[in-house]
Structures are given as C-alpha cells and as structure tokens.
Amino acid sequence: MNSEGGPTALSQTTSIRPARTFTANRALQQEEGLLFEIGRLDVTGVDLEEPAAFVPRLGGLERAGAIGLPGLSEPEAMRHYVRLSQKNYGIDSGLFPLGSCTMKHNPRLNEKMARLPGFADIHPLQPQSTVPGALALMEMLSHWLIEMTGMNAVALSPKAGAHGELCGMMAIKAALAARGEHERQVVLVPDSAHGTNPATAALIGFSVRSVPAGADGMVRADAVKAALDGDVAAIMLTNPNTCGLFEAEIVAIAEAVHEAGAYFYCDGANFNAIVGKARPGDLGVDAMHINLHKTFSTPHGGGGPGAGPVVLSAALAPFAPAPYLRRDGWGLRLVEDSAREGDHAPFGRLTAFHGQMGMYVRALSYMLSHGANGMKQASEDAVLNANYIRAGLSDLLSQPFGDQPCMHEVLFDDAWLKGTGLTTLDIAKALIDEGYHPMTIYFPLVAHGAMLIEPTESESKLSLDLFIATMRDLALAVKAGEKERFLSAPRLSPRRRLDETRAARQPVLRWKPRAPLPQAND
Amino acid sequence: MSSLRFTKEHEYVRLDGDIATIGITDYAQKQLGDVVFVELPDVGAKLERGKQAAIVESVKAASEVYAPLTGVVIAVNEALPDTPAIVNSSPLAGGWFLKMTLAHAGEMDVLMSEADYNAYVETLG
Amino acid sequence: MRYLPLTAVERLDMLAKIGAASMDDLFVGIPADKRLPGLMELPAGRGECDVERLLNGLSAQNKAAGDVPFFVGAGAYRHHIPASVDHLIQRSEFLTSYTPYQPEIAQGTLQYLFEFQTQVALLTGMEVANASMYDGSTATGEAVLMAHRLTRRSKSVLSGTLHPHYRAVVETLSHMAGDHVEALAPAIAGRSEDILAAIDADTSCVVVQSPSFYGEIIDLRPIATKAHSVGALLIAVVSEAVSFGLVESPGQLGADIVVAEGQSIGNSLNFGGPYVGLFATRQKFVRQMPGRLCGETVDADGRRGFVLTLSTREQHIRRDKATSNICTNSGLCCLAFTIHMALLGETGLKRLARLNHAHAVRLADMLRDVKGVEVLNHSFFNEFTLRVPGDAATLVEALAQAGVLAGVPVSRLEPECPHLNDLLLVASSEMNSDDDRHRLVAAMKKVLA
Structure with a gap:
C-alpha cells in the first residue's frame, strides 16, 4: 500500500452545547438557513418589465415546467449574505499566517x-x-x-x-x-x-x-x-x-x-x-x-x-x-x-x-503604488516578519532543518508535540479559538506534521508580537498537559470540528426539497 | 485449511484451496483513519504482483493497494462501495477487498507469516 | 509606503531580536552574485491619487459598452447587475478570505458554494454541480478529459457550432495530452452538419453548444441517443447562462455533462475575465469530476455545517493521479453569480430570459429592413447570425467609428474560413433600449448605402 496525503479520523471532541437560540447565545453570530429554506419561487429582488406579447423563435425547445429556484427580495438577500460573510475569516479580520498562500493586504484602490x-x-x-x-x-x-x-x-x-x-x-x-x-x-x-x-x-x-x-x-x-x-x-x-x-x-x-x-x-x-x-x-x-x-x-x-x-x-x-x-x-x-x-x-x-x-x-x-522601491521593501519586510516569528518561537517549537534564517515563511514540524497526545491539527484548531486563521498544516510533506507560517509584509510589529505571544501561550499549554483545550478546539467559532468522514461517505452535494417550498402570502 | 500471509505494504492474503482473498491489515486501516471510499478492480481483471489492485481512500489520503500475488480477480466485495466503514471495523473478515486465483503458487512463500508481520509492525513504532 | 506598517526603527529592533546585523543577513541564502545590487529599473512608488490618474487615463481611452448602443456577444454578454451584488462581494470576509480549508471559520463561503452548486444543478437539469471552474472554455476542456476517464476512450467529436475559442482550448489540451479530436467544420446554424455520422464506437464524447456559437438552439435529443448507443457521452455547452431561464435544460435533453459560462449572471464583461465556469453532471460520475466540491455534514455539536469534500480527487492529495491540476474555483465570480441568481429567483430569471428573447426577436425583425442583410437563424435566444453585404469586419469597424458597437464578425474567431467573412453575430439584451436598436439599424443603412 502506498499512501498519498495524511491520515484523518474525527478526533475525540467534547460537546459543549450552546442554548438553541437564534444566535446560539453569541451576539452578532446569527444562524442562517439555506437560500432554499428562506426563498420562495414567486419572490424576486430584481424588478423587470414583462415584455409585450411576441412569437418566440426557440425552435420548439422552450423550457417546460419549474426550475425550482427560490428568490429573495433585496433586504432578505442583504441579510442572507451579510450573515454568511460574518461566518468567514479574512485578511481584514486578522493575521492570516497561511504559509505558501501569501495572504497579504488587498488594497481597495x-x-x-x-x-x-x-x-x-x-x-x-x-x-x-x-x-x-x-x-x-x-x-x-x-x-x-x-x-x-x-x-x-x-x-x-x-x-x-x-x-x-x-x-x-x-x-x-x-x-x-x-x-x-x-x-x-x-x-x-x-x-x-x-x-x-x-x-x-x-x-x-x-x-x-x-x-x-x-x-x-x-x-x-x-x-x-x-x-x-x-x-x-x-x-x-x-x-x-x-x-x-x-x-x-x-x-x-x-x-x-x-x-x-x-x-x-x-x-x-x-x-x-x-x-x-x-x-x-x-x-x-x-x-x-x-x-x-x-x-x-x-x-x-x-x-x-x-x-x-x-x-x-x-x-x-x-x-x-x-x-x-x-x-x-x-x-x-x-x-x-x-x-x-x-x-x-x-x-x-x-x-x-x-x-x-x-x-x-x-x-x-499594486505595482504602480509600490514602485521599484516599495516592492523591494515589501519583500524585505515579508522575510523580516517571518524571521521575527521564527526567533520568537524557536525555543518552544521544533524546526525540521534546524534554526536557520528563512525567507518569507518559517516551517515548524511536530517533533515538539511528541508524547503529548496532540497533533498539528489540534494546534491549528486551538489557534482558531484565539482569533487566528491557522497556519498551513501538513504541507510540505517533507516535514512531519508541518506547520508553515507566512505572516507577509502586511503585519505590524504589534500584530506579530501578539501572534507570537499567542503561539507561546499555546505551546506552554501543550507542555503543561492541557490536552482538553486542544482536543475540544475550536469551541468559539461559528461551527466546531466538522465530520468530514460523514461528508465523504455519504456525499450530500446539493439541497434537495424535503417538502414543497413555502409560498409567500400575498 | 486456510493460511494467512502478509506484505510489507500491509496487504494480507488468505488462501483457501486455490482461491486467495486480499485485503488490508488492521495496522493499515488504523494508519489510514476512517475509510470513506474503496475503488475495486473489475472481476476478470488480471493482476500482477506488486502492481496496483485497488485504491482505498480516507478523507485526506488516497492509497494504492498492491496485488500481493499474480492472478485473475474472480470476485470483489460488493459491500465496500456502500459501507466502506467495514474496512475499519473488520479488515480481516467483512472488510476484504477481492478474491483472486493464484497463478504462481511460489509467490505465497515470499510473503510474511503472521508472527513475522506482527514483529515487522512493532519496528514501525 | 502605505501598505507597509513597519517603521525603520521597528525594523532595526526586529533585526536585533533575530540576531541579524542587517537585512542582507536574512537574504544570505541567495547566491551573492545573483542578488540585485540596487533597485529594479522601474518607476518609484506613487500615492493613490497618482495611480488613479494614470489608470483613469488608460480607462478613458477605451470605448465602454455603456457609452454606446452595444450588441456584442459571442460568449460574453452585457447584462444589468444589481447594485447589491457588487456591494456584497466586496465584503471583507468574502473578498479577503481563503479557500475554505478550515471549515469552522469558513462557513460563509462553504454555504454559498453549496447553494451555488444546487442552483447550477437545477439550471442545467443535472444531479450534481461543482463549486465552479475558471470559465466556460476551460470547463469544456475539463469535461472532455473527464469523459475520456469515464469511457476509457480518447476521441472527442466537436460540433461545428462550438465557440471557436472553446474548440481551440479543447484542441490544445487534447493535442498536448495525446488525445484525438474530430472537429467538424463551422456550421452556421447546426443544420448543415451531420454530427450523428461522426459518432462511432471509438468516440468518448460529443461536444455540442446550444444556443450555438451562431445563436441557433440545437435539439440535443437525437445526439444524446446516438452517443449513448455507442457508449459515448454528450457534453452540452452553454455560453449564455440567461438562456437557462427560457430554453429547455440540457439535462432534460439527455446531456451527461453540462458546462457553461456563468459570466452573464452577476459578472461584468471585464474584457474577457475573470469569469465563472459552471460544471454539472450525473451523480454516478461525481468521483471523476474535476474541481472543488462542497458537501453537507454536521459539526461536533451536531449542527449542520459544510465542508469541501471528495478531495482525494484533487491535486493536493492525488498529485500526478489527480482528476485535474486545478487548484482554484472562481470564488468571487461564483459568489456574484449566486447572489444575482438568488435575487432573480425563478420568477426573475424567467422574465429576464423572456425579455432578452423579445428584444432579440424585435431586433431581428428590424434588421430585415436593411437592404442586403439577412438573418440566417431558424431559431435563436438573444443572439443571431446576419449575412451582410461585403466584409463583416469592415462593417463593424465602420459602425464603431459611427458610435455603434454592432457585434462580432465571425472572421475574428474563424480567420481561416474566408467563406464566413460576411457573417456577423449580433446580440441584444435587456440593456438595449428601442433607441439603441434604431441607431444600429440607421447606422447600418447608412454605412451600407
């Protein structure tokens, strides 16, 4: 047998059930149903004129029957997508240390x-x-x-x-x-x-x-x-x-x-x-x-x-x-x-x-904004920031190829987790509870349990210091044997660990009507 | 009288008369984690020792299962596509992959015995 | 520099913490003789004001579609986009988020992908759809490769009604992969070609566009029947997604894979990209499907949630055995599509499609008045082919000088077919007013006189 990729099994996670309310007792975290549960076939958020009567020239291939597409009025659509957006983490939300993916600031210009x-x-x-x-x-x-x-x-x-x-x-x-x-x-x-x-x-x-x-x-x-x-x-x-x-x-x-x-x-x-x-x-x-x-x-x-x-x-x-x-x-x-x-x-x-x-x-x-000078500085800052994180964590985490200057991203492995019963995945999930998107994990394959951190040049020193302090806190908690904090993480995110095995064993790739769509009351 | 043999790649062979049943070991299923999909060869396919016979997938990994022997597939486990979890719960019994004929009886001799395989797995830590 | 937070003092402080004497110490990995000594030979940085001035200047040199009567289509269509769509896709948490590999903090992206997949499946009349591809043309190329995997054959038959760029994409990919392509000669309205005769026992798939590149609506049923009788698959291509609102879905007509360009819904013309490819097929083929897939599951507390799934098909796990090398979907464009489609709903989409068809029918009738101009289509949705007196490209250029963007001369995409030089594709949508149509007809009469 020859495996490509990493093993996966749903970790033992402790269930902490929030109260069943609209926000699950978390302000600003509204639950949101599917478009197909809140929309109606006879509602539209786009006002269009109905064309005057004419003879179609579709060669007899006109669509017969309903498509089944629900519609939303504009206020409903705004709420639906704004609430969905609030379940996401973006660069504008915080440091996004995803190695190899380069999550740098996206200028609005x-x-x-x-x-x-x-x-x-x-x-x-x-x-x-x-x-x-x-x-x-x-x-x-x-x-x-x-x-x-x-x-x-x-x-x-x-x-x-x-x-x-x-x-x-x-x-x-x-x-x-x-x-x-x-x-x-x-x-x-x-x-x-x-x-x-x-x-x-x-x-x-x-x-x-x-x-x-x-x-x-x-x-x-x-x-x-x-x-x-x-x-x-x-x-x-x-x-x-x-x-x-x-x-x-x-x-x-x-x-x-x-x-x-x-x-x-x-x-x-x-x-x-x-x-x-x-x-x-x-x-x-x-x-x-x-x-x-x-x-x-x-x-x-x-x-x-x-x-x-x-x-x-x-x-x-x-x-x-x-x-x-x-x-x-x-x-x-x-x-x-x-x-x-x-x-x-x-x-x-x-x-x-x-x-x-x-x-x-x-x-x-972006290029015109930075110019030759700014782009060189951006590269230098990206490398500086990665090395600053390396220097801040090298005494607690392990590096597969020794402690040496890196370029724009720093690679750690899971040797420092040996004997703790915790994995790279657990560290990544715990980072979510601290308000960060996890680093790249299990890539590259040449490092065991890889954690690849790329801060990019977009981070201030203050932001880096806070991230380093958070990572140190997590590493010390690991060493102190606070296993539960990691195995049950994330607890504070819109969703907790998801059952990927179930998703792959019985794929549900689209919504299907269980009952007829609700019709609007005019 | 059946005999059980193993490969270094964690496949097993159970020989009953001249029919060999192939699957993956308990160690292999633990390494993979939850099995979500198994792709099996067609009945009638000719397998060559050491070449790909099947693919077993967990959520984040795909693994090739190599044919431990040379021969022809005479049956595949029809239950696996719908209930891949039996590879985890019962790798050596209900979770078998395929049954095949044995072209060269001598190929059984190069495989490991259960005791040798268990000792080998010990060394993997 | 406004995008770089570090100050000079902070940099020195950080270097000291790292134990580096200078920035150069961090770049020692680059061979000394390969390090750039000074600055690149490019201009220095500029403030927002300067950048805007420069780019505004370039933008102003182009004739924007909104400034003139506009009838250009051929695979990219100008439709109205509700203001809320562009606002929503620019929400930070959508715009600046990553691929949802950490599902606990990416439910927003995952849920809209699940909704998108459902919308695409419904529109195409198929069982499953993926989370989008680069665009319609590359989705077509991927569909052909998928058909080859499923049938274990390597010959595709391309209808002459297929968009020439799509054909070129399939030909390039197939040529490089060592597969065989039988591309039929351009067929103006799909009547003259005998595609059924081209389908044989070696055929993996047959690729047909409807509405075709020339605007004709093709009955896919006999093609599907013939393809299935020899174990081949029918790939249906749609380059104008608004047509889903009025034309019978390819799934209903027997297609096995449906690919489409989704730009028409929610996305601007953008001079050709970024767009969004739609890709749908039958449930039983899903493990050979390229691209990302989002699926429903539950979290540790039993609450419904969504994840990317069946990822063992993909390159980051399967490497050289992956179904495709694709590592992206068309995220924001797919979001724009799904928001616009949710706003339209069944009612709005059908009305939009009727409106488009009605506008095109009216324009076709008006163009009959232009001497020497002939509408070639038997059927069409919102675009049709005209035969014009003389060279269509010359006519289009002259009309552009007269302030009307009249359409696409077929010769621009089929330069090797001089017998098509007098053909012009004209599209009309809800964006055209009666005045636009009158100006086109008047300008044509004048130029052709």
Whole structure:
C-alpha cells in the first residue's frame, strides 16, 4: 500500500452545547438557513418589465415546467449574505499566517481601479481599435513582469497558478517537439513540490520522476544530476521552496538541467519573497508562473479567481500561446490567432478571450503604488516578519532543518508535540479559538506534521508580537498537559470540528426539497 | 485449511484451496483513519504482483493497494462501495477487498507469516 | 509606503531580536552574485491619487459598452447587475478570505458554494454541480478529459457550432495530452452538419453548444441517443447562462455533462475575465469530476455545517493521479453569480430570459429592413447570425467609428474560413433600449448605402 496525503479520523471532541437560540447565545453570530429554506419561487429582488406579447423563435425547445429556484427580495438577500460573510475569516479580520498562500493586504484602490468602466465594461471582442487603453495596460503589466523577473516574454492569459503551470509545461512540450525530441517524457519533481506540479505534468502526458530533498530541506544538484537522462523534458522546482528556503544550488541545478537538454520550470508561488532582490531570469529559469493573487495582492476571494501569467526565457518565448501582444508597424495589437506569425509559433490557446483583465488591473495598480522601491521593501519586510516569528518561537517549537534564517515563511514540524497526545491539527484548531486563521498544516510533506507560517509584509510589529505571544501561550499549554483545550478546539467559532468522514461517505452535494417550498402570502 | 500471509505494504492474503482473498491489515486501516471510499478492480481483471489492485481512500489520503500475488480477480466485495466503514471495523473478515486465483503458487512463500508481520509492525513504532 | 506598517526603527529592533546585523543577513541564502545590487529599473512608488490618474487615463481611452448602443456577444454578454451584488462581494470576509480549508471559520463561503452548486444543478437539469471552474472554455476542456476517464476512450467529436475559442482550448489540451479530436467544420446554424455520422464506437464524447456559437438552439435529443448507443457521452455547452431561464435544460435533453459560462449572471464583461465556469453532471460520475466540491455534514455539536469534500480527487492529495491540476474555483465570480441568481429567483430569471428573447426577436425583425442583410437563424435566444453585404469586419469597424458597437464578425474567431467573412453575430439584451436598436439599424443603412 502506498499512501498519498495524511491520515484523518474525527478526533475525540467534547460537546459543549450552546442554548438553541437564534444566535446560539453569541451576539452578532446569527444562524442562517439555506437560500432554499428562506426563498420562495414567486419572490424576486430584481424588478423587470414583462415584455409585450411576441412569437418566440426557440425552435420548439422552450423550457417546460419549474426550475425550482427560490428568490429573495433585496433586504432578505442583504441579510442572507451579510450573515454568511460574518461566518468567514479574512485578511481584514486578522493575521492570516497561511504559509505558501501569501495572504497579504488587498488594497481597495485595486478594486476601485478594476471597476472603471474602461476596464470592467469593455467586451473582449469589440474592435481592438476601441480598446487601446486596455492593450496599453496589458503591455505595461507585461513590461513590469518581465523587468521584475529578468525574463524575455510573458504569456498573460493563464487563469490561475495551476493554469500557468500548464502553460509553461505546454510551451516546454512544444519546444521539445520543435526540436524533434519527442522521447523526452519525464518531468523531475522534488518531494516538497506543490501537488499541482505533478498533476500538471501528468495532465499533458508526462510521467513524474521524484527527486528527494536533502537533509536540510534543499534539492541537491547531485540528486538532480543523478535523475537526469535523455528522457527528461524538464524539472519543476519551487524557489524559494515550500520549506521557506532559497534553493542554494539552484544555479548548478539549472546548468545541469540545460546541459542535459531539458528545461527549468520554476513554480513562482513564492516569488513574493524575492521581488526586487533576485531575478529568476538570472538563475537560469525557462518558465515561471506568477500568482497575481499571492505576490501582487489581488484578492483570494474565498478560492478565486486567480491569475497566473507565465514569464518565459528566450528559448520558450516563441511558443507562447495565443493571444499575445505585438507592437510593430501597425502599432500595438493583440494577435488572437494561433497560426504562426513571423518567428512566433504559438502552441495553441489556453482559454477563451484574453485572460483575467480584472486581475491585471488590480495587480498593476499594486505595482504602480509600490514602485521599484516599495516592492523591494515589501519583500524585505515579508522575510523580516517571518524571521521575527521564527526567533520568537524557536525555543518552544521544533524546526525540521534546524534554526536557520528563512525567507518569507518559517516551517515548524511536530517533533515538539511528541508524547503529548496532540497533533498539528489540534494546534491549528486551538489557534482558531484565539482569533487566528491557522497556519498551513501538513504541507510540505517533507516535514512531519508541518506547520508553515507566512505572516507577509502586511503585519505590524504589534500584530506579530501578539501572534507570537499567542503561539507561546499555546505551546506552554501543550507542555503543561492541557490536552482538553486542544482536543475540544475550536469551541468559539461559528461551527466546531466538522465530520468530514460523514461528508465523504455519504456525499450530500446539493439541497434537495424535503417538502414543497413555502409560498409567500400575498 | 486456510493460511494467512502478509506484505510489507500491509496487504494480507488468505488462501483457501486455490482461491486467495486480499485485503488490508488492521495496522493499515488504523494508519489510514476512517475509510470513506474503496475503488475495486473489475472481476476478470488480471493482476500482477506488486502492481496496483485497488485504491482505498480516507478523507485526506488516497492509497494504492498492491496485488500481493499474480492472478485473475474472480470476485470483489460488493459491500465496500456502500459501507466502506467495514474496512475499519473488520479488515480481516467483512472488510476484504477481492478474491483472486493464484497463478504462481511460489509467490505465497515470499510473503510474511503472521508472527513475522506482527514483529515487522512493532519496528514501525 | 502605505501598505507597509513597519517603521525603520521597528525594523532595526526586529533585526536585533533575530540576531541579524542587517537585512542582507536574512537574504544570505541567495547566491551573492545573483542578488540585485540596487533597485529594479522601474518607476518609484506613487500615492493613490497618482495611480488613479494614470489608470483613469488608460480607462478613458477605451470605448465602454455603456457609452454606446452595444450588441456584442459571442460568449460574453452585457447584462444589468444589481447594485447589491457588487456591494456584497466586496465584503471583507468574502473578498479577503481563503479557500475554505478550515471549515469552522469558513462557513460563509462553504454555504454559498453549496447553494451555488444546487442552483447550477437545477439550471442545467443535472444531479450534481461543482463549486465552479475558471470559465466556460476551460470547463469544456475539463469535461472532455473527464469523459475520456469515464469511457476509457480518447476521441472527442466537436460540433461545428462550438465557440471557436472553446474548440481551440479543447484542441490544445487534447493535442498536448495525446488525445484525438474530430472537429467538424463551422456550421452556421447546426443544420448543415451531420454530427450523428461522426459518432462511432471509438468516440468518448460529443461536444455540442446550444444556443450555438451562431445563436441557433440545437435539439440535443437525437445526439444524446446516438452517443449513448455507442457508449459515448454528450457534453452540452452553454455560453449564455440567461438562456437557462427560457430554453429547455440540457439535462432534460439527455446531456451527461453540462458546462457553461456563468459570466452573464452577476459578472461584468471585464474584457474577457475573470469569469465563472459552471460544471454539472450525473451523480454516478461525481468521483471523476474535476474541481472543488462542497458537501453537507454536521459539526461536533451536531449542527449542520459544510465542508469541501471528495478531495482525494484533487491535486493536493492525488498529485500526478489527480482528476485535474486545478487548484482554484472562481470564488468571487461564483459568489456574484449566486447572489444575482438568488435575487432573480425563478420568477426573475424567467422574465429576464423572456425579455432578452423579445428584444432579440424585435431586433431581428428590424434588421430585415436593411437592404442586403439577412438573418440566417431558424431559431435563436438573444443572439443571431446576419449575412451582410461585403466584409463583416469592415462593417463593424465602420459602425464603431459611427458610435455603434454592432457585434462580432465571425472572421475574428474563424480567420481561416474566408467563406464566413460576411457573417456577423449580433446580440441584444435587456440593456438595449428601442433607441439603441434604431441607431444600429440607421447606422447600418447608412454605412451600407
């Protein structure tokens, strides 16, 4: 048997039943029913005129019968969604130490700019002559991304980080095909990689060969060399890596990969640690996606939308997908067709239209605000804050690779919990009762019971001191044997630990009517 | 007369005559936690020793179950898809995965005895 | 810098606590010769006022849809968005929250995803839906891959009525994965192609869009029957979600997987993104479905709650054996969709759809008056194909100069098909007034005269 992922069982949790009231005796925490329990089929919160009588031209395929969609009046809708929102934790609520996910402040200027009618209210297929400002914005964003990474070109259209990985790996596949080297079918992926890396490689037919991390959490050039042969198409490496460390042998790794005729894909999820400090292009990277929602402050939005532009080296630039920007005698234009034009041989198209314009505006608004100086300072502060947390906790928590300077995130493991009967999960859940979103847990896989903390540059010293004090308090409680506090956590959140086993054994993925919907009384 | 044998990957084989019953051990189910789903091969599928035979899933993990022997699947446990919990409650009895023929009788000899397996599990801590 | 709370004094204080002499000590991990010595060659930071001035300037160079009579569609549609929608999606706890991996403090996101999944299942006429995809085109690509996993075959048949960008996305993905695609020639109204003949025993899935790229409403039933008879799946594509309010659902017509672009509900045009892909299928296929899924359960006190579930399908657990590499849903866009849909309700959605159809019918009738212009559709919802005298792209450019954004010339998406150069897609929604329609007709008459 070979397991991927961590074990799970519902921990023994103590039930503390609050009184059954509307707020469960917690002011400002109102219970809220499902839309399907509070809405009615004959209620609408949108006033529309009824069209005058006309003869439909639907080819006889008019919908028969009810859909079953409940409606809400506007005040009901406001209450419903505001109450739901109050059950969520966001960056604006407090420190959000989610390692590798980079939960930094989301400036509201970005939101305002993205809603300007010249960006939000333009159609991707209206004549290009009517959108010169949009094309100029895309060109400006491209310039900033290329300059910051030291690369040759950028493909803007990928919709998210994993989509960017797909774009980069497709460009590599196209470049190899152009060289006639179809036998290269293997992609090297270190054990510490994000799950998206092997998933992306496999999606387009590559097989994955694992590269072990060294005892210090780094990938060794020797280990890469040992894994390289004529079948290898590329290596996918995250730098700074998922342990929060800058890969010390990255230059030697890049050289070895290139010498073997393969390409270097860099997972840019952690680019936020080094913007203005080092450029991937100088390290030998051939392709790297940039998560605009991590490094450049576009909102995570409870899971998306993301944006994952990919910067490319000179070797891969010709294969960038359609659409791409071109400035020539015709001026600036967007080439939308994937047919060859000049030296450009696009590998195809990743998405309809031109990508995540709304995210481009937000990211550029952030870049312009920071400028070269601010962005460098942001990287430094992110690294400073992570090291400050490391210094504040290193005597109580354990680190898998010893106490050494980290980049923008600090990795702890669960060695310090040995013999306490508590797990990383229990620490994470206890942190919720203290008013924090937990850190990233059980990732990366190379650390046992990993706790990955990334404070970002958005935190003040006061905020960091409070977080450190909270973590120390929890660690001391662990050592004092206060098991119950952890096993029953969280107790104060809108919901306590949820039964994920039940959810997976008998999946209930949608609401189903148990009785007819209540009708409004007119 | 049946004989019980084990693999290092925590599968067990119970041989009755020339039919082998395959499942995962009590140690394996404890390591996995609550089993929520089991994907079984088709009856008639040819299995090769050491290659994937089934997949067992908990909430946060997916594990490949390897065929301990080479042979053909002649039955699968139809109860598992609806009640995967029996893998936790009764791994060696009601929680069996599949029954197969045994192509090479010699393959049984390389598997561990119950005593050897228990000693091996001890070393895993 | 307004986004950075630390002061210079605090930084020094913190460095001392860490035991570092300078900031550079923290970056020793970067090889010395690879560290950037100074600043990047980019402008210095600016205040809000300056950034606004610069971006306002770029925005002003574009002709916004709201400023002109606007009839552009082809997969992205301009509809009215209630003011409350944009307000609600900007609530901090929605805007700045993370993927709900910690369900105790993410019930807000999880509950709306559960409601969204239910709405999508109802609209598409399917049993289950996921928590959304990037957009309609990538959802189509994922649907084809899912069909391949389910049927263990690798040939997809694409109708010529499919949006050309969607077709290109499927072709790119399939080409890279080594799968086979049989894409039928562009078929203006879905009448001329014989898709049934293209479905054979090697076919994994057949992909049909309705309303089609050209606006025609396609009867999926005979295609579903043929596909099922050879063990293939029918993937139905919908690029205008408002049509769900008036056209029979693909599920009712026999589709096995329904993918759709949800932008029309709650989301702005945004020059093409971000949008929201809808993805629905049958219950029995759920373990091969890509993307996040939210499910109902109970918490330690027995109270109803929601969690992300069946995540062993996903990349963060299954790695190279995952159903997809996707690691995101279209969160805020999906929230905008579900809020707008909750405001509309059954009553509002059906009325909105009727209104759209009525507007399009009226416009089609008015355009018959323009000499040399012909409406090609037998049926349509809110968009149809015109044959115009001469080159449609030239006409659209001329109309844009005259202050009317008239539609999409088919040649923009099918540049390799010169015989389609005289085709123009025209969409009309509740946003168009009678005056808009008169101005379009008048401008066309003038330009074509």
